[in-house]
């Protein structure tokens with residue numbers, strides 16, 4: 001079972017995502033933005049960071065990377081993809097997920113331990129959580145406020161595609177949304193960082209590990 | 223303006239030169255003429271003036287900093303692999319690992335333009351660390367501001383904090399500690415000190431020198447612009463009249479994305495073993511990099527300045543030599559490795575150009591479109607600057623200050639008064655919770671932050687298997703240092719040492735950033751020498767060396783100097799980070815006993 | 822050399838935290854009578870040669886795909902003449 | 905309701921990392937013939953009433969002190985007419 005983690009220029013949490021995949025028992029594979037080949041991985045993580053400095057819009061330039069073409073195609077075929085923070089922004093910019101992420105309403109970078117409720121535990125990345133499971137993982141970002149038009153928000157709620165919601169909104173996200181999924185449940189975007197909550201020595205909890213163990217099961221099952 | 227070549231300088235000895243505008247003293251200008259046996263060309267004058275400035279030459283502090291050499295150059299953990307004089311000190315921490323760490327100031331730029339000043343301060347110290355061959359793994363930021371409620375603090379503080387966060391967060395470096403201290407003396411002169419820690423394997427250690435005749439000098443990173451060359455523009459003033467003034471910005475804008483690429487690119491260059499020597503371009507730009515690399519080498523160097531890629535085509539050769547454009551590095555590479563070097567840079571989208579080579583002449587020769595504009599012995603630029611023995615004297619007010627003891631203050635006489643005093647203390651900006659600052663810094667990235675705020679020291683895991691790690695703390699109480707600079711410096715050292723020791727790490731080495739007022743004031747100079755004496759004595763008593771640091775003078779508003787602020791950073795080593803001791807009283811400690819140690 | 826300017830603004834229905842903050846600051850500094858502030862981005866694109874119709878069409882395509890995110894932003898584009 | 909637009913750009917001599925990143929992306933996406941890209945900010949300020957001379961002078965003052973950082977930025981201001 002191989003989990004690929006893409007490095008874009010300016011990716012920062014790629015090493016951490018690989019570590020988390022390994023802690024969960026997967027083989028972590030480093031993927032390069034300029035290489036369209038996925039090297040046989042079963043699932044992909046788009047990691048956090050400031051790809052291309054986030055100078056234009058977070059994720060706006062990365063989505064044109066050669067590796068993204070393959071990922072978009074494979075995601076359409078059902079391959080699990082998790083975008084964390086900057087990765088979530090790339091997924092929105094790529095239109096794999098609806099909506100967009102804009103500057104935090106307080107306009108500052110924020111780094112804190114954040115409580116969330118898992119609202120959909122049937123995606124490829126959340127099946128190891130209980131329904132309404134409350135977890136605490138790391139939140140750290142500048143452009144973390146999830147926005148979409150009302151119709152889209154209603155549709156996401158109606159179809160149960162809100163994967164996680166903040167308990168105490170830290171950034172102005174519409175309807176407290178911390179993460180969403182596509183119709184099929186294989187592509188998940190999440191603003192907080194589960195990969196920074198996989199060992200108590202360096203993270204606030206180990207609550208983030210479930211994302212990585214979930215996808216192992218999803219891949220084995222498929 | 224025609225190019226002022228070496229032969230032109232020889233044939234026109236009496237040309238008036240703007241040495242005073244460039245900050246040189248009459249005797250310094252004469253000394254340059256004596257060294258060269260002729261007048262300097264305008265490019266040479268530019269190089270000497272920058273390299274002989276206080277900032278680059280340490281001319282007021284050199285004689286005193288030498289005393290750090292009296293401390294035994296061994297650390298409790300092992301050898302010092304590089305010490306004062308290198309970009310940053312390097313310490314053996316065992317298991318084949320070495321760490322490097324250094325603190326530097328970016329005070330004045332941060333006052334002028336808080337966000338960019340602070341951001342580029344972080345950028346500069348990080349490049350010092352990568353130049354040693356290390357991967358940067360953490361940053362810290364000791365800060366000083368005027369009173370929290372002063373209007374200018376409202377301008378300065380948010381910018382500085384977001385600049386440090388904006389740059390460090392974008393580089394993916396966890397911020398594992400620092401200080402936020404307020405005092406009226408910092409109102410017109412905030413202090414922004416930035417510390418970076420790096421980790422490497424012993425064999426990856428790289429020193430800054432250019433050796434091996436025929437080796438190529440490669441400049442890589444950002445293009446060169448007119449950044450930070452304010453004063454030197456007088457050299458090109460005639461160009462202004464002709465082409466209309468191209469303004470030369472005094473403020474540099476940082477590009478953390480470029481720097482992140484530079485980190486990854488540089489580490490890949492080291493891993494591929496295609497670099498002989500390397501240096502970052504900081505204050506002094508190419509003047510500094512070329513003269514220091516050449517004088518640390520065994521030959522000479524020839525550089526074609528016209529090969530330097532420019533962001534602003536109107537720059538004169540003098541300005542190119544002086545530019546402090548950020549996010550640039552210079553490497554010495556064997557001819558066989560040039561192609562591999564350029565290929566790695568291309569992979570990371572980093573511009574790289576061969577601009578010169580190592581020669582056997584022992585001289586630093588710089589050409590501009592085929593004409594020689596610099597021909598000097600590189601040591602005379604880099605190391606033979608003026609050395610001042612500035613007068614110093616214990617100020618007359620020191621006795622009065624010391625006599626004004628705290629025991630004369632009224633004491634709380636009732637429970638209610640005591641309660642008020644306590645509430646006042648814990649609500650004071652200097653003592654209150656700092657998360658309003660630290661929440662703007664990423665402390666988790668890289669996944670090795672074992673301790674960060676609100677801990678007394680930061681701690682980073684170096685090896686995931688063995689648990690080897692390092693702890694770092696920075697401290698200084700400027701009020702103590704003003705009362706008694708000798709004891710104040712010792713106290714700063716002792717506090718930092720204790721903060722590291724209490725985590726369970728063994729303190730092994732010191733870096734320091736000496737922030738003081740004007741060295742031309744004998745009272746300030748006295749504070750400075752006393753602080754150094756305190757650090758030297760303290761380090762001897764504790765058995766740990768000073769591995770590097772930085773001096774920042776002229777921190778004052780008019781006649782009022784800042785509190786003497788010798789910020790001390792202590793680094794410790796811990797065999798197994800899982801055995802660290804965090805601060806605080808958590809639920810799992812219920813039933814533990816409390817002891818008070820010391821007198 | 823010609824210059825094309827692309828102005829990108831958040832759609833009116835999307836909350837603009839930066840514009841809101843500026844609006845708030847206006848109030849605190851005593852600049853009254855401001856009903857609303859929106860903050861967007863301005864791109865000044867200098868072309869190598871003339872701003873021919875095809876070149877401008879290219880830039881428009883870049884604006885559609887890169888400079889603006891149509892999910893949350895609108896843009897306007899104009900060729901700047903005579904400087 | 906009148907609208908005043910303030911365009912803030914980094915001074916030409918100051919490095920513009922954002923413009924540089926966009927310029928680089930243009931190249932990679934095959935949009936050629938672009939000599940330079942600068943990215944700045946655009947503020948659209950809607951006034952409660954008319955854009956009288958005093959009101960505009962007020963906004964200009966706000967631009968000087970709040971919207972632009974004179975150390976590194978220049979701005980231009982214009983009143984938008986007829987929409």
Ligand SMILES: Nc1ncnc2c1ncn2[C@@H]1O[C@H](COP(=O)(O)OP(=O)(O)O)[C@@H](O)[C@H]1O
Pocket residue numbers: 362363364365397398399400401402652653654655656659660663674675676677678679
């Ligand atoms: N500028 C800063 N940057 C990063 N961390 C900081 C900064 N200032 C304070 N901290 C951290 O916040 C915590 C509390 O700081 P402080 O109140 O100064 O602690 P102490 O008084 O115990 O030294 C410490 O962990 C310190 O390292």
